[in-house]
Amino acid sequence: MRVMRYLVIAVLLLLATGLLVFGPRANADRPKDRVVVSYWEKWTGNEAEQMKEIVNDFNATVGKEKGIYVEYLSMSNINQKTLVATAAGVPPDIAGLWDAQVAQFAAIDALEPLDDLAREHGIGEGYYKRVYWEACHYNGKLWALISTPAAVALHYNKRIFQENAAALRKAGLDPDGVPKTVEELDRYAEALDKLDARGRVDVAGYLPMEPGWFLVHTPYWFGGQLFDAEAQKFTADSPESVRAFTWVQSYSKRLGKDSMTEFRSGLGGFNSAQNAFLVGQVVMEQQGPWMANYIEDLAPKMNRRAFPKEQEKGMSVEERRRNYEWAAAPFPSAVPGLEKVTYTGFDVLVIPRGARHRKEAFEFIAYVNRQDVMEKLCALHCKNSPLTEVSEKFLREHPNPYIGVFEELAASPNAKPVPPVPIWPEVNEEMNNTIQQIYLLEKEPEPALREAQARLTEKWERFQALQRARGSTGVVAPGEGNGSEVRR
Amino acid sequence: MMRRAEWVSLGKGLGFLSPWIFGFLLFTAIPVGLSFYYSLCDYSLLQAPLYIGLQNYRDLMADPVFWKVLVNTFKYAVMALPAGMVVSLGLALLLNAPIKGQAIYRTIIFLPSLVPTVASAMLWLWLFNAKLGLINTILRWFGIEGPGWLTMPQWAMPALAMMSLWGVGHTVVIYLAGLQDVPKDLYEAAELDGVGPLSRLRNVTLPMISPVIFFNLVMAIIGTLQVFAIPFIMTQGGPARATYFFTMYLYDNAFQYLKMGYASAMAWIQLVIILCLTGIAFWSSKRWVHYQGA
Incomplete structure (x- = not known):
């Protein structure tokens, strides 16, 4: 029995020593001379x-x-x-x-x-x-x-446009075209909507909340912004913002709040083969250029409409585009003359x-x-x-x-980034809550945005006061923007 | 005066305790003390704390989101706590009955509590799916159009409270242990006196397991007031902050908005609230908790 015990201890010691001598080294890959x-x-x-x-x-x-x-x-x-x-x-x-x-x-x-x-x-x-x-x-x-x-752009499904050519033409729209204004986008969306037997949304031509990642930046397409970097103040309740979020709310009103929320809850995850855009449940949506990669991974057929992928080599961009079921175009603006608007x-x-x-x-x-x-x-x-x-x-x-x-x-003068605000994560949360209240028809846009503006202003002033109190340089004075302009 | 041998003995004792003492001081006592100091400061982790007195507490009192999350948390506790207590006790009573396949039933009830939180959350996301979810599909068989459980503000909170029952397995096990500790002779005496099953439950079982009920109550108070993981995964506080809870707002303030002082003040308020409620539970326990041999 005693021999057995010593044997077990010896084996364990041997294993431990082996691990110490030959085991992995945290710094093994690091060259010593660099x-x-x-x-x-x-x-x-x-x-x-x-x-x-x-x-x-x-x-x-x-x-x-x-x-x-x-x-x-x-x-x-x-x-x-x-x-x-x-x-x-x-x-x-x-x-x-x-x-x-x-x-x-x-x-x-x-x-x-x-x-x-x-x-x-x-x-x-x-x-x-x-x-x-x-x-x-x-x-x-x-x-x-x-x-x-x-940069974000409007992505639309060309195949579904063609399948609904008659409905689009009836609405006075071109199935080979793309919405040029927000008003036209709404008409396209309505013509492409499909309801099920219960009168609930089955296919949405367009839904601002899907995926809704950039909803907070919607005022950009309405000629507005959430934060005026020059004046160093929030503008959440500006007429442009009110117009932007009234437009977002109009989709809940048109489709019905319950129908819209039910439809959204039935959609698959973004990074899944059930992605709403990939399965054609949402015909148009706001997305970034990465969408092409997701389509290639999750629905490769959409990228092989006319010929095998290998044939694309050496083709011009225009020729390549024929092979894709979908297309991207600038998201339409609500302001005449305001073109190539994007959030970057x-x-x-x-x-x-x-x-x-x-x-x-x-x-x-x-x-x-x-x-x-x-x-x-x-x-x-x-x-x-x-x-x-x-x-x-x-x-x-x-x-x-x-x-x-x-x-x-991205090169357009109307390309806008996340506002240069140190408290942006807090602002984003506050605005997302306000936008949800608006599209769930819990509040009307104007009073909801007025309340949000008051809260954001209070948070912003408090942040600035505290930064000044600690003598920090992290406060931008009005007129200086985010400072990059000063350098010019 | 302590003798030399006693000093040596004390030294040895403290020596053996020292890993715990150092650990406690370093990882619990000092951070707790510092968090109270930070609650009186503006502190972003990177900049030196700026002492602002009670300003964080004053700001919290004027912060509508603070009140919203506080009310939400109490609402959740009011729904989830009694439901959890009643369901788990009920299940324990059923599982305590001497029936065939008892061990299998016990295992089935306990199993869900072994499922990792994230996996449970993903499962329930599908169950609650308004269009394709099992719950609404079953409701549709009876001609009822189920709501958007997690997408409508008025339904999201009850849905989460309902989901909390999924993990009652642990509590059931504690109740079962308590139930098995009730002396058989008390039941026999009651039966000889002609006491019916309901009366036996009320006059024998419940008083005898009252210390267990009390323990579960205190744990449930603490647990429901600190609810975080499930709503964090399933709803992220939405829709429209309907499921935004105290601990989630505290976390956001600390790690998303980098307002450590504000978050520390929230943590101390949470501690006081839990202490008060636990204190009330202890105070009331004198009237309804019966300890054997006491």
Whole structure:
């Protein structure tokens, strides 16, 4: 018995020693002769792998040449983890955040300014499309550079348009065309709506709430905005906002609130083969350029309408577009003459305050922003480019044959980003609640927006007062916008 | 005066306790103390805390969302707590009956509480689906057009309260343990006196398991007032904040809006509310909780 016990202990000790000697090493992949730059990124799945490809390219080329090695870690809840790590004094050298965090983190001194580094690398105002360059600034300083950007456009199902050609023509609409105004969009939507035997919505021509990710930015298409960066004040109850959200509410009134909520609750998840747009339950919707990738993954037939995918090689964009059941066009505006309006969301790379390898980290950020690298990443992620210069190859070979539409939208003077407000996450929540109350017919748009405006103003003034009390520079004075204009 | 041997003994005792003492101080006592200080500050984690006295508490009193989430949380507690108590006790009484296949029934009742929270939430999202969900499909067989359970503000809260019954398995097990502890001779004596089943339940079973009921009540008060994961996954507080609860708003303030001071003030208010309600439960327990041998 005793022998058995010693034998078991010996085997366990042997295993433990083996694990210690031959087991995995946390730093095994790190080259000893290079500066290791830690990079945390929010993407998971395919997008994370695609960024990993860029990181590997860097490590094998520029990184090798300059003695830098980027250690890439993909994770969820990155904003919280970055913040906690920064507060603890052990931040990553680079963090991949969302657009709304630029002003929020900059205002609380969580980021390193990048102006000097960008200048050294020749990255300046003209290098970027205006909307992205401005959105990377807050209070006169550059805090981030783009990793991948986007712009939103109207996506519509050409096949369903054709199947309903008679109904569209009867309504005086062109089945080969696309809505040019909000009023026309409403008419298209009504002609394409289908009700079931109970009189409930079965197919929606268009529904502002589906997927509804950009509802809060609806005033942009009505000539308004939620925040006036020049005056540094909210404008949630402006006539344009009231008009915008009255339009959103009109869909609940026309289709019936119960019918609309029931219809929405029956729709499949976005990243599933039951996605409402992919199965034709919603004929038109507001989406970004990434939609082409989702369609390719979840409903590949929609991208092979006329011929096999391989035949697209070498074709012109116009020829390629014939192979797609769907199309993208600028989302119509409600204001005559106001064209190519879009909301531009984007992902950013930042250097958290206290990062140990600021210069080396920026080498990687600058590498990502090199035109060829940026175009590779944006093509992989199925996004448009944030840069002013876009190669012909990028436009021709991009997985989204309508990428030109998004490029034009992003370059338009009517492209608008997330407002440069440090309290944007709170504002967004407040506005989303208000919008839900409006489209669930719980409140009329005007009083609901007036209340929201009062609450937002109160929160904003309180934030500014506290920032002033602590002597922070994170407050923008009226007339300065987000500061990027001051630099010009 | 302590003798040398006693000092040595004390030292040894404290030495063995020291991992817990350090752990408690470092991870509980100091953070709790700091959170009270931060509740008196404007604090974003990155900037130094700015002392603002009771301003966070004053702001909370004037914050309509604070009152909304507080009312929502109480509404949920009023629906979920009694329903959970009655259903779990009822199930425990049924499962305590000596019937064939008792172990199987007990397993079936307990199983749902082993399902991970996220999986349960996804399952119930489909059950509550207004168009394709099982609940509305069954209602349709009887000619009833079911509501949009999670998409209509007036139905979302009752739906979540209904769903909370899915996880009563743990409570049922505790009740069962209590029921099996009731001395058989009390039932025999009652039976000899000609007492009926309902009267036996009222005069024997309930008083004898009253300490268990009390324990479950206190746990349920704490649990329902801290509800977070299920609504966070299923409704994100919507529609129109109908299921936006206290802990969710606290979390948003801390980690989305980076208002740690405001969130700390909320946490202290939550603690006081739970303490008061638990205190009331303890105070009332003198009248209805009977301990064996007391």
